[in-house]
Amino acid sequence: MNDQKMSCWRKKSKKKNSRSKSTAKMVPREREEILQATDNFSESNLVIxxxxxxxxxxxxxxxLIKRATWNYYKSDTLEKICRDIAVSSMVSGHKNFLKLLGCCLEFEHPVLVCEYAERIPFNTPNPEMLLPWRMRIKIAKEIAIAVSYLHTALSRTMIHTDIQPFNIFLDSNGTAKLSGFCLCIAIPEGETxxxxxxxxxxxxxxxxxxxxAATGFITEYTDVxxxxxxxxxxFTRTYGVVDCCCSEDESLFEEFEDKQNVMNLRISDRISKFVEEGRIFDMLDPKMLESMLMMKPKNTRYDE
Incomplete structure (x- = not known):
């Protein structure tokens, strides 16, 4: 797709989505309500x-109640929380974003109240809690829709910059919800x-x-x-950084030993290594492979 067609598609997409765009109406909450709801922010109620x-x-x-503190946000705490509130308000009408319900301003920093949803059981040791591969595909598709919405449906392109499992939730219907907008960056109109x-x-x-990471340049590709x-x-049931157990793959570590940079040990690098060596199936989640192989293929015209 050339630049002219892409520009045209973006304008149509923004025009189409602008009709369905809605800003969430937040309900103010009192301090005592929040404390009672969370049992004084008891650790037993921690989700993340x-x-x-x-x-x-x-x-x-x-x-879900989010209480930001300085030791998580490190700097510009209030600015980041306000950004989280602002972006959440803009996208809360979309089913693939965690809906913001209210806010309490009676704490050191604003406390956010969101719809309830569960964390995705990403790397659980319990095999019964592992997500079926169809559900993984569904989550990926719905998060892609959410990211596309951020990039094309608002008045300015919004880059999330922190798409990762801890910012993804599942509601009771199995619908994926993207959250965590404190690091969102808006790209100026007319710029890329x-x-x-x-x-x-x-x-x-x-x-x-x-x-x-190297230059500070943020584009849509940052989220992609x-x-x-x-x-x-x-597909691998592994976090972004190579697991400690992967240190057995010495050839990978030898390749990066002179770079002194943990970013070079990310799973993307490890997968590239396995692809080059024709060992891609060694990387995939065996449970997912097993479930895929056990499925009866649908009849297609190619089966005739």
Whole structure:
């Protein structure tokens, strides 16, 4: 697709989506409500420790409550929380985003109240909790739709910059929800990228696109790269960084021993190595392969 066609497609996409775009109406919450809902932010209600996301009950309804603290956001805490609120409000009408329900301003930093959804059982040791490969494909498709919405449906292209498993949830219907917009960056109208200073590069190391990490340039490809790593995770059931157990693959480590950079040990590099050596099936999740092989293929015209 050439640049002219791509530009035309973008305009049509934005025009089409602008009709369905809705801004969430947030309900203000009181401090006592939040404390009671989370049992004083009890550790037993933690969903994601480093993200400070808690389960809670508000008005007999299960919710997720996000409390940001300085030691997670490190810097510009209020700015990041406000960005999370702003972007969440813009996309909450879309089914593939975690819906923002309300906010409490009676704490040191705003506390967000979101619809309830579960973390994806990504790398659980319990085989009964592993996601079937069809569900993994469904999640990947729905997150791709969410990312495309951020890139094309709003007044300005929004780059998430932190697409990774901890920012993906599943509701009771099995619908994937993208969340975590505190690091979102808007690309100015008419531009295709934005550049941040080297010390402002943020995100989850395992999923950072190389060019963004090295130069601070943010483009749509920044999210595309992260999504690609996420896909690899789904098929290998491994996080972005090579697991410690992978140190047995000495040839991989020898190749990168002079670079002194953990980014070069990401699973994307390891997969490339296995592809080159014709050992791709050694990388795939054996449970997923087993379930795929056991499925009865559908009749097609090629079977005749």
């Amino acid at each position: 420790r480093f993200n400070f996301m808690y389960r809670g009950i508000l008005q007999n309804r299960p919710v 990228f934005v550049k941040v200073h080297a010390d402002r590069v943020e995100g989850t190391l395992d999923y950072l696109e190389y060019n963004y 790269f992260s999504f690609g790593v996420l896909l690899q995770n789904f």
